[in-house]
């Protein structure tokens with residue numbers, strides 16, 4: 001049987017991520033109540049639903065921050081259900097958080113380099129003596145960090161503390177840090193939150209470029225304009241239950257989805273981004 005101890009990178013013809021009948025209960029609250037979906041290389045999939053629908057809880061189960069009370073999560077066919085976040089990250093699963101989790105006092109570059117250390121071959125001896133191997137790998141880490149900061153389009157100062165950057169720039173740094181892990185699968189929790197219109201357009205372009213690298217993206221996002229433009233598929237949750245899974249067009253017309261959002265129309269349209277078609 002496949003397990004967490006299997007060799008990483010096992011090739012499989014199946015989906016990259018396979019979530020099967022996932023459940024998470026908090027006492028009497030069914031935060032996630034039977035979620036199933038899968039994602040393949042380069043996919044862009046969004047998980048949407050009203051506030052409290054269970055989206056972040058589902059992300060936390062997939063990435064090991066919560067232990068699901070039922071169901072399975074498979075990455076490349078390997079069962080990672082309930083594994084520690086670091087073990088899941090080592091499988092090529094990276095994420096960002098709804099609330100930024102940068103090290104504010106560290107430089108922008110160091111924040112991104114911090115994302116790489118788990119895959120760098122260094123030991124305490126190398127670091128202490130500043131061996132040629134240590135210096136080489138530090139140089140390589142800096143080059144890679146700069147590459148990812150270029151990739152996300154960071155304009156601000158890379159040598160200063162991360163907290164000095166404007167909010168939209170900090171969000172880019174968080175994505176650069178997640179990319180520096182070299183993920184096969186990247187989960188982004190509300191990447192457009194707090195961004196202005198121009199920044200949302202840049203985010204849309206960035207998401208497409210990440211997907212073009214072959215990395216699968218799963219987003220939680222409230223901005224329906226962005227979701228409808230960028231997603232290949234959309235999974236809809238309401239009160240923990242999965243009420244739809246389909247293309248943007250299918251989901252837009254689904255009566256259960258319309259009902260879940262009924263009365264929230266004005267609110268959801270208020271932050272809608274009009275983004276150009278291809």
Ligand SMILES: Nc1ncnc2c1ncn2[C@@H]1O[C@H](COP(=O)(O)OP(=O)(O)OP(=O)(O)O)[C@@H](O)[C@H]1O
Nearest residue numbers: 026029030031049050051052053054055056057058
């Ligand atoms: N740590 C927790 N303890 C108890 N209940 C929780 C906890 N985390 C989430 N919940 C509950 O689980 C349900 C799902 O919450 P969750 O944050 O996953 O929803 P969400 O769809 O991500 O919402 P939002 O769009 O507002 O971020 C809610 O009823 C919430 O109150």
